[in-house]
Amino acid sequence: MSSAATVEFAHVAKRYPGREEYAIRDLSFTVPAGEVCVLVGPSGCGKTTAMRLVNRMIELTSGDILLDGQSILGRDEAQLRREIGYAIQQVGLFPHVNVGDNIATVPRLLGWDKPRIRARIEELLELVGLEPEMRRRYPAQLSGGQRQRVGVARALAADPPLMLMDEPFGAIDPITRARLQDEFLRLQTEIRKTVLFVTHDIDEAIKMGDRIAVLRHGGELAQFATPGELLMHPADEFVEQFVGADRALKRLALTRVRDLELRVLMSEHDRNGHVRIAADESVRDALAKLLQSGRQEGIVVDADGSERGVISIDLISRSLENPA
Amino acid sequence: MIIAQTVIPNFGGGPNSCVRENRGFCLSWVQDNWNSVLWPAVRQHIELTAIAVVIGFVIAFGLALLAHRRRGFETPITVSTGVLYTIPSLALFQILVGFSFLGLNRLTVEIALVSYTLLILFRNTLEGLRGVPAEVREAALGMGLTRRQILTRVELPLALPAIVAGLRIATVTVISLATVAAFIDDEGLGSPIFRAIQSNVFKTELFAAGGLAVILALLADAALVLAQRLVTPWARRQRA
Numbered sequence: 001m002s003s004a005a006t007v008e009f010a011h012v013a014k015r016y017p018g019r020e021e022y023a024i025r026d027l028s029f030t031v032p033a034g035e036v037c038v039l040v041g042p043s044g045c046g047k048t049t050a051m052r053l054v055n056r057m058i059e060l061t062s063g064d065i066l067l068d069g070q071s072i073l074g075r076d077e078a079q080l081r082r083e084i085g086y087a088i089q090q091v092g093l094f095p096h097v098n099v100g101d102n103i104a105t106v107p108r109l110l111g112w113d114k115p116r117i118r119a120r121i122e123e124l125l126e127l128v129g130l131e132p133e134m135r136r137r138y139p140a141q142l143s144g145g146q147r148q149r150v151g152v153a154r155a156l157a158a159d160p161p162l163m164l165m166d167e168p169f170g171a172i173d174p175i176t177r178a179r180l181q182d183e184f185l186r187l188q189t190e191i192r193k194t195v196l197f198v199t200h201d202i203d204e205a206i207k208m209g210d211r212i213a214v215l216r217h218g219g220e221l222a223q224f225a226t227p228g229e230l231l232m233h234p235a236d237e238f239v240e241q242f243v244g245a246d247r248a249l250k251r252l253a254l255t256r257v258r259d260l261e262l263r264v265l266m267s268e269h270d271r272n273g274h275v276r277i278a279a280d281e282s283v284r285d286a287l288a289k290l291l292q293s294g295r296q297e298g299i300v301v302d303a304d305g306s307e308r309g310v311i312s313i314d315l316i317s318r319s320l321e322n323p324a
Numbered sequence: 325m326i327i328a329q330t331v332i333p334n335f336g337g338g339p340n341s342c343v344r345e346n347r348g349f350c351l352s353w354v355q356d357n358w359n360s361v362l363w364p365a366v367r368q369h370i371e372l373t374a375i376a377v378v379i380g381f382v383i384a385f386g387l388a389l390l391a392h393r394r395r396g397f398e399t400p401i402t403v404s405t406g407v408l409y410t411i412p413s414l415a416l417f418q419i420l421v422g423f424s425f426l427g428l429n430r431l432t433v434e435i436a437l438v439s440y441t442l443l444i445l446f447r448n449t450l451e452g453l454r455g456v457p458a459e460v461r462e463a464a465l466g467m468g469l470t471r472r473q474i475l476t477r478v479e480l481p482l483a484l485p486a487i488v489a490g491l492r493i494a495t496v497t498v499i500s501l502a503t504v505a506a507f508i509d510d511e512g513l514g515s516p517i518f519r520a521i522q523s524n525v526f527k528t529e530l531f532a533a534g535g536l537a538v539i540l541a542l543l544a545d546a547a548l549v550l551a552q553r554l555v556t557p558w559a560r561r562q563r564a
Contacts, residue, residue: 057466081468092463096481096558106467138558154467164466 004033004194005068005161007054012063014049014219023049024219027063031211033161034192038209040199042242046219047198051164054196055084067162082106085155085163085193089170091147093139099125099150100135106158124153127190129183145176152184156191163195170199181207202243206231206250214239227254248320252284257300260319262309265299274299279308287316343528350528361516361529366536369512372502373544376434377495380441384490387442388449389475398450405443413440413501417508433505440501441494448490452483485559488552492545499541503533513537 007030014024023046031037039047052058054065056077065072072080093102100121107117121135128149139147148168155163169177169184181204188195199205205212206227214222214230216238223235231251234240243250258279275293277286279302290298290313297312342350354362384405391398411419416436426432456479464474506514513533520530553560 055466057462078468078470081466083468086463086466088459088463088466090457090459090462092457092459092461094460094464094478095457096478096556098558105464105469109468109473140558151463 003159003161004192006033006066007031007037007162007194007196008066008069009050010064010066012050012053012065013061014046014053014058015061022061022219024053024060027215027219027221029213029221029224031194031196033068033194035210036188036195036197036208037211037213038197038199038205039213039215040202040205040209040242041215041222042217043200045215045217047200047215048166050215050219051166051196051198054162054164055081055086057081078109082109082158083160083162085158085160085165087151087155087163087165087168089167091151093147093150093154095139097138098135099130099137099139099142102139102150103135103154103157105154110158112158120157124156127156127187128153144172145180148172148180149183152187156193161194163193165195166198167200168197169204170201184208203250206254214242249284251320252287252316253282255283255319257281257283257286257311258308260311260315262300262311263315265307265309276301277311278303283316283319286311287313290316348527349531353528354532362532362536365511365513365515365533366540369499369502369514369537369540372430372433372437372505372512373495373498373540376437376498376502377441377491379434380438380494380498381445381491383438384442384445385449387446388453391446391450392453392479401446402443405439405446408439409443413504414507417505421508428508430509430511433502433509437498437501437505440497444494444497445487445490448486448493449483452486452490453479455486456482481556484556485552488548488555492548495544495548496541499537499544503537513540 009027009029012024012027013022015022027050029037039050041047049058053060054067054072056072056075060073093099094105103121103124104117107120112120122132125132125134130146130149130153134142134146134150139150142150152165152168155165169180172180185208197205197208199208209227211224211226212230213224214235216222222242223230223239225233225235228251230239231243231247231254234243234247240247256279257277260283274295275289275298277289277298277300279300286298286300290296290311296314297310300308300311302308342352387397387401387405391401408416413436416439417432420426420432420435421428426435453475460478460482461474464478469477502512503514503517506512506518510518513536516529516533520527520533
């Protein structure tokens with residue numbers, strides 16, 4: 001089993017029996033191994049359906065889906081699913097077994113021996129930031145955020161080359177949600193899985209995705225692009241409307257201050273009067289601080305406190321015209 | 325029927341003055357007849373109940389699995405077990421005795437008792453299986469459990485509280501009904517009760533056997549509650 005798989009949708013279509021219109025129509029795109037691809041769109045656009053076609057929770061009508069070049073169609077359904085991590089919004093932890101046994105579900109199906117399963121549970125609990133003692137807790141004894149973490153750990157248990165995540169942070173309060181998103185992004189830099197991530201929230205899509213597939217009603221692909229491209233060049237009016245009127249601000253949120261070409265710090269700058277902005281903040285946050293300070297310029301500082309340069313509202317505005 | 329001979333009480337007099345003088349409830353009679361009358365009746369009663377509940381559960385469980393897999397079976401099974409459940413017990417015993425291949429024996433009694441357990445056990449088992457949250461089933465399917473694995477590893481364990489709740493009702497119902505069964509087959513705690521009713525004088529047996537039936541029901545219920553706690557430790561854990 002490779003650590004990450006390429007996923008290719010090839011002219012995938014789905015029409016439910018007895019229905020006139022297609023739920024998914026001629027969907028084609030390729031997710032490179034190790035990338036997070038977010039399926040996003042208004043409710044009813046078929047994004048969850050598209051995701052569930054991959055592990056054959058729903059059977060496709062025509063076309064094919066290839067994992068590392070191999071069609072899913074000839075595969076035994078249960079075997080296929082054991083090789084694909086699956087995490088859903090409601091988590092669906094088994095209430096009658098403890099956290100450790102929940103995580104062990106797929107490894108047991110695959111016939112791993114006990115010491116290996118035990119070691120894997122410990123490894124995963126640490127990976128998702130839970131104490132080792134949590135393995136003995138029952139799901140009813142966990143908070144919502146802890147349940148989500150266990151759900152992700154369970155989906156990762158057998159080290160699947162592909163993860164399917166259906167609004168995994170959808171039912172969580174905004175603060176915990178942002179933290180879980182950050183944690184998952186940090187986790188992803190370590191594990192480098194291919195991830196298909198479904199959400200209806202364009203902000204989450206921009207934050208989580210290496211690539212974003214925007215679907216419109218009828219399961220048609222409106223645009224498949226990186227977050228930057230999507231915000232800079234929406235393919236059509238639908239995408240433009242869907243990403244929102246504040247797409248310039250969203251683009252700023254994607255860039256870090258340190259990635260801008262900062263102006264050189266001059267001696268005439270009044271160091272006490274200017275707001276100080278950390279180099280790893282997003283440009284959007286930097287702009288907010290500048291506007292708040294009432295000045296045109298601010299001083300950018302590194303984590304160790306050394307001054308790196310000067311950022312200005314003018315410079316930010318020009319960065320939108322000529323993206324780095 | 326041979327066993328039934330031993331429970332015919334001896335209250336014709338003998339050495340027991342309380343009985344001879346018919347002074348109401350005679351504790352001394354209970355003591356004198358515990359080994360010869362009451363304890364055998366209790367044992368028979370437990371046998372009658374256990375056989376009925378076990379067979380009833382096996383049938384109802386199979387029917388519930390069938391209805392769980394194919395929804396179309398639910399209504400016919402509910403209606404037919406519901407009809408069995410509503411027939412008055414004495415009438416059902418009479419009807420069964422009317423069949424030539426059955427007679428005044430234990431088989432007839434058990435058929436009647438089993439038929440009263442079916443509706444309760446079927447409904448509770450099916451509700452338990454259906455009560456599994458949709459997202460739990462969805463996650464199980466998505467992780468690659470087969471339908472059989474979902475049934476044995478997820479649905480049945482989660483249905484246990486509902487199944488045990490059904491067993492409790494069924495068991496208590498059968499313990500109570502089995503006393504009426506002595507009308508057909510002279511055994512169990514119903515036997516001393518019928519004797520006492522027929523004699524119209526001697527009430528000690530009636531109270532003793534009736535009381536024992538109540539105690540038996542309470543003990544069986546408590547045992548099932550205890551068993552459920554042992555097999556469903558997760559159900560008691562609340563959020564810390």
